[in-house]
Amino acid sequence: MEPVTTNEMKHRHIPDNNRSHNDNRNAPEPEIRVENPNDGALSGLSKGSIISIVLFVVGCFIYLAPKDVSCSMENAENRDFERYYGLGGQTNPFTKATADDCQSDIIYRPALPQGILQSDNSASSFLTLAPYGTGKTLIRCKYNQTLSPTKYFPVLILNKQISGYLETFVKKIETNTTVCREKNCLKDWTENEYGQLLLSSLVTRFIEVFPKMSNTELQPLFELSIEKQMRLITTIISYYSAVGTVELETFVNRILGTKYKTNEIQHQYMEKGVAYNEKLYTHFINEANRLLALDPNPTRIRLLYGVIAGQQVKNQFENIQLEENIFNDLRELTLFFRDKLHRIPVFIIDGIDENEYFFQNNKPNKDSLEAFCRTSVSNQIITQVMANNFHLSMFYPKIGDFKIEDAIGRVDKFPVYEIKWTKNSLFNYADYVLRHMNEKASYDRCKSLPNFETLVNYSDKSIPKYIDRLKTPRMLHYFIQELIIQMNNDARHASKPFIATVENVVHAYANAEKRFVKN
Template sequence: MADGCDNSVIYMPALPQKILTSDKSASSFITVAPYGTGKTLLRCEYFKTLNADHYLKVLILNKEITDYIERFIASKKWNSQYCANHSCLKDWSGDEFAQLMLSILVTKFIENYSQTEIKFIDIPIEKKIHLVTIICYYYNGDSISQLENFVNGFLGKFVNTFFGTTYTASSYKASKAHVQISERNKPLLTHLQNDLNEFGTLNKNVGKLHLLLAIIEGEGFEYESIQKTMLGHVIRDLTDFSSFITKHMEKIPVFIIDGIDENQYLNPNNEVNKISFESFYRSSVCEKILSLTMANYFYLSIFSPKIDGINILDAIVRPDKFPTYTLTWNSKSLYNYADYVLQKLNKNASRTRCKAFTDFKTLVNYEDQHIAKIIDQIPTPRALNFFFIELMKNMNDNANHVKYPFIATYENVRDAFEANREHRRIS
């Protein structure tokens, strides 16, 4: 699964060297790879190699994507049963994808704020109110206290004491704003609520708006705030907030997206909804978003599944600036990979009573032409791994009935291949 990064065996020759650079730098690109070819392995290694001192790494997986898609679908008043039979994301656009990016970026920033020492110097109050408005609209966390902690520090409303943080009498609290809502400020709150509700993907927690209302009134920005809306300006706000992070955290945001092929709305009942998938994919590489990567506001690295019948690469308007990488395997590269893994295992064998095999072909008795014909049909590293799981079961079961234990028989290989093929068919 895309959220699992526990593999310790990294076969580097098969992975694109332009992604895993020697200087461990980030880049913007898309990797289009069939299921089981190492896409997630590559993403895990790429994520780990990026220097946390230079980059704010923003990982977006299936569980994050689902959160925003479900709100989008709910805004259309559709249910999951309807979406199982229809293309519920056909209207999903670059604006929705940008909302997802900005919301996850804001949330990660707020959740990590208490662990960092950021100095906010020379930011005019007008700019601070604009940034706080972005944060309150786009924050996707459950804890309003984290928002309060940030905005009060950002606006200079508390001082640090020897025993911790002490809030002043003028500190902003969502609960205080909720209690003090009066007829005078209801129009502004209604305006904020109506504006936020127009967003199809964002968390509608009203506590965020109570906090924002308190700040706007406390800083004297009621008139300006009721005159403007945030809807329709997500690209501007994504630009502004990314620039804010780069300048004050001294880190460039890096968005890393994986797990698209696991999403229940893009792949209902393990059947790809091609219209929804293509809409979602095209939103992620739309011209408005890619223009920001080219201007170095952030990096965008997408690990996308390759799906037959969907031409997604033509959506990239500047392929020279946003390159595409593929992961391809043939029998030779698979055997080299298998030998690499086997050598890792042989290190364990040397410390036990087990005998180390010299190479992969010896283990599977590849000299037998009938066996070789079966082995050559294995298409990907993942299929090879599942094949070995089944092969071990068969070889262990038959160890007492063969002349040379743990040299595969034709029957071992045949049964393991058939079981593995059935597993891949179901998957």
């Protein structure tokens, strides 16, 4: 018998309806298989396999589809850095040179002092020194944002507030403020003036949030004796620095259950049969004038006199001395916040490198700056910090060879941090930002953002000498802003669109350097 071929074997397994029943008597038993009528021609595959194949084919089509048309530099609309890398709809972090608005969600922690942003979001006292544009504002923003409002009472003191106190001080000791900005008019600025700045900032911030506080939160105020309430009111009114007295009236009347109005003070206390005491009022004015960093607002003093006269406690306050008791008043008020309101005051000071008394065209007035910085770490201040009355978190500029840390008696208890950037840390920061942008880029981009070295074509031997001169994040931001402009202009003729050429880098660096010096 001749061997049966494979093909014939297959035919024998398939019944032929045209054959008679007898023709199949000697045929082997047919293979039995249950088929799903819905599988059709792909009956041997599972549904999951079919879906995977379809997705694979579609993916390959998308991946292999030519992009020459949609990303061609022949189309003017494509000659745009953000369009090419799919950045539309998101903010390019490099286009913001500063973090003054505190809206940035990008912070590269490895290059910043590790002791500031604690894992438990706790406050601490420290001095941070850093040159211009190195990230002080950014880390200050993050530090302030992490502080729990139920545990701390942050008091942010920036250039605007500092300028107000300095301006008042200068007016009281100098007649020509223009000349004063060009020399050391702060040579007489002492720890007392710095204490006024802290106390006044705390008072003003408290009055700002006071209307939003509930009676439950303020219960410790209501429980004070009348004498302590009046001492507190005296401190509040004397050191309040904002314009107007309406907020002060609200505070006084809510605490005392009264209806004092500054413009009706004289009428109000005369109705009570209390004689006007010109000598006592003058005494209050003179005491206010002795606070050299504060404006002696007569309207505010009138309210203070009216309240003291109206509450008939003139005898206890006729010998009041404000200037001699600055640090005692600061201690009493901060302890009240800490022990009664259960919120520790945290003074956060930043922005002095923008102050016209300390810097002009990025050039420091070294004498004035040193005088101010030394008073901020004076013995009277540090003693209260060490006693945990409050936290003092300062973000100061680093200037030349001046070592403010030498003025701190307890560096072991009051740490000093420095922000220093190296080439490697700056490159790492740039890659960190580029990765963040890539994660948010649109799907239809022409290309993913490369790393920083590829973007600036660092492998070209003519380029590193410019890139390596970038020393701070701010300078890096200026450079990339200018580089994008250069690459946009050259996109049509570039051999590699939006990868920098030597000419792009040279012009971008020159423009960035001008902006950095100017700002």
